[in-house]
């Protein structure tokens with residue numbers, strides 16, 4: 001931890017239903033759930049939103065629905081962060097940059113300042129992302145009160161190279177906004193836990209709930225510690241899922257099992 005770091009971070013995951021193709025409805029609904037989160041007895045330091053929360057996977061209409069340059073998203077999330085003095089790991093939204101659409105996470109600090117932007121690097125073909133979206137080209141880390149965090153989005157967690165790159169860059173917590181449906185709950189829980197254990201980092205994953213067409217999204221938003229222990233897990237209904245990160249724990253775990261000191265990258269196949 002760096003100087004001035006907080007010993008703990010209280011997390012609130014906004015496990016929300018998303019109305020497909022209705023950005024205005026979703027923006028207002030998530031704002032209501034975020035207000036509920038900050039009104040809780042234990043106020044969160046960090047609020048986390050699900051993937052593609054503005055439009056859902058209305059990919060056939062995404063060109064008209066996406067947020068131009070993310071302007072509306074940035075304005076609303078920055079204002080909320082400043083008004084309540086909280087960090088926002090803004091899940092992700094469909095944003096339009098020029099003639100391209102990206103699946104992008106915006107992060108804001110307690111004064112409403114923009115602290116990171118990450119576009120999903122691995123596009124999920126089972127949900128036709130590659131037909132409508134452009135992939136991001138850069139791994140991203142950011143700071144939360146002195147704790148270094150890594151950005152990922154949903155399908156990204158199937159690529160251990162990304163989370164390992166973020167861990168090697170010093171990230172002690174991995175954020176995973178998602179729209180992850182049945183029947184792959186076992187994969188969700190196993191992959192999130194594996195990323196936490198192998199990288200000795202917290203994993204903070206916020207999934208949506210509810211049905212869109214034939215697809216049922218199961219929630220089960222999770223906070224997992226660097227030992228792979230589940231701190232908190234949502235059910236399959238809308239909820240604000242909360243938990244607390246001990247910011248010193250990742251270094252304690254690395255001191256007990258020094259995986260990163262024991263690596264032998266010169267022997268690994270490229």
Ligand SMILES: NC(=O)CCC(=O)C(=O)O
Pocket residue numbers: 051124127153154155156158178179180181184187
């Ligand atoms: N939105 C997504 O990236 C879904 C990823 C998913 O469901 C998977 O099994 O991977």
